[in-house]
Amino acid sequence: MNTRTRDASQPRDWARSQRAWMDALLKPSPTPPWASWQGGVRHVEAAGAIYINNVRANVISALSLSYPAVRQALGPQRFASLVVEGLHRAPPTCGDLSGYGGWLPQLLSEHLKRERLEPGCTAPSQRSDADDLVWLARLEWALDQVRSQDSEPAWTWADATRDLAQPDWMAAHTRLRQPWRFWPLTDTRATLLTRLAAHLQAEWLPTDASAPTCSPTCSATDAPLTNAAPVALLQQGGRLLPVQAEELAWLQALNADSSIESATQQVLASHPTWRPDTIVQLCLSHGLLCPLRHAESQR
Numbered sequence: 244m245n246t247r248t249r250d251a252s253q254p255r256d257w258a259r260s261q262r263a264w265m266d267a268l269l270k271p272s273p274t275p276p277w278a279s280w281q282g283g284v285r286h287v288e289a290a291g292a293i294y295i296n297n298v299r300a301n302v303i304s305a306l307s308l309s310y311p312a313v314r315q316a317l318g319p320q321r322f323a324s325l326v327v328e329g330l331h332r333a334p335p336t337c338g339d340l341s342g343y344g345g346w347l348p349q350l351l352s353e354h355l356k357r358e359r360l361e362p363g364c365t366a367p368s369q370r371s372d373a374d375d376l377v378w379l380a381r382l383e384w385a386l387d388q389v390r391s392q393d394s395e396p397a398w399t400w401a402d403a404t405r406d407l408a409q410p411d412w413m414a415a416h417t418r419l420r421q422p423w424r425f426w427p428l429t430d431t432r433a434t435l436l437t438r439l440a441a442h443l444q445a446e447w448l449p450t451d452a453s454a455p456t457c458s459p460t461c462s463a464t465d466a467p468l469t470n471a472a473p474v475a476l477l478q479q480g481g482r483l484l485p486v487q488a489e490e491l492a493w494l495q496a497l498n499a500d501s502s503i504e505s506a507t508q509q510v511l512a513s514h515p516t517w518r519p520d521t522i523v524q525l526c527l528s529h530g531l532l533c534p535l536r537h538a539e540s541q542r
Contacts, residue, residue: 302330305340309387310347312439313380325350342388348380375432379439382426386481395420397530406535413504415535418497419479425491426476433472433485479531489514490522497532 303326307314314322329350335343355373397420398406406412473485477494486494489510496506507519526532 299327299330302326302335302340302343306344306347309344310380310383312383313347313351313376315439316376316379316435325354345384345388348377348384351380352377372431372435375429375435378426378432379435382476382478385424385478386483389422389478389480395533398527398532398534399530400527402534403527411537412535413507414502415537416497416500416502417532417535418500419477419494419531420533423477423479425486425495426478428473428475428485430472477531482529484525484529484531486522489517493519493522503535 303323306326307322310322317325325347326344329344329346332350333346352373355377359373398417406415471487474488475486475491477484477486477491492513493506493510496509497503501509510517510519
């Protein structure tokens with residue numbers, strides 16, 4: 244039983260008291276808030292242990308949803324240990340954990356750098372794998388944080404049927420819908436993504452079975468097949484799309500406010516055999532681009 248008395252004339256700062264208890268539970272110290280109590284200390288400590296175990300379990304569960312591929316790559320126990328360390332460093336400030344855990348890529352980088360200094364972990368491939376795992380963690384966090392954001396109106400197949408019938412459609416401008424980002428892709432990163440595809444499946448752009456099999460400007464036999472490896476991932480909202488070098492250059496030109504014709508000519512100057520049909524088809528099927536606009540309507 245607590246036998247301490249308190250001056251009723253002094254109002255209690257409940258927010259400060261709660262912060263002190265949270266700090267004591269997450270960051271144990273020799274003098275926790277209950278250390279000066281004359282009774283009930285063991286009960287408080289037992290209750291605190293139950294509380295912190297629940298907090299840890301909830302945070303580990305939440306971050307497992309944000310970083311499913313990283314969790315698989317590290318293993319459940321190693322991932323949980325990393326999360327608990329981050330929890331002690333930066334406790335959540337509210338009960339909503341949807342935006343909590345952005346520190347994990349940096350903490351993972353620190354852990355992997357320390358491991359590189361250990362005997363038997365100096366091979367270049369191991370260092371590359373560590374860098375790729377941190378890259379994957381940053382990618383998963385970016386996907387998680389924009390998943391629920393609204394995007395802009397899209398250029399659809401219905402729009403294309405109308406727009407491409409106009410003689411000056413190649414002079415029109417468009418750009419990627421917000422939010423978007425390009426993630427450079429290497430062979431090892433592509434291999435990592437392939438190995439973890441089951442965990443990333445929900446993030447990849449789904450196949451639109453209702454969309455035409457080719458763009459409105461070509462027949463199915465016009466578009467040449469290519470086996471070129473993608474050089475980047477286009478992230479739009481909470482989805483991913485692998486793009487090849489020519490497609491990346493074309494999309495970047497559109498984002499730099501080049502017209503469709505100008506962007507196409509820029510790519511053809513260095514890749515004469517390239518055709519834009521595949522990327523146009525993908526853009527229309529998945530709503531990647533904003534509706535076309537002409538020079539007089541850009542203001």
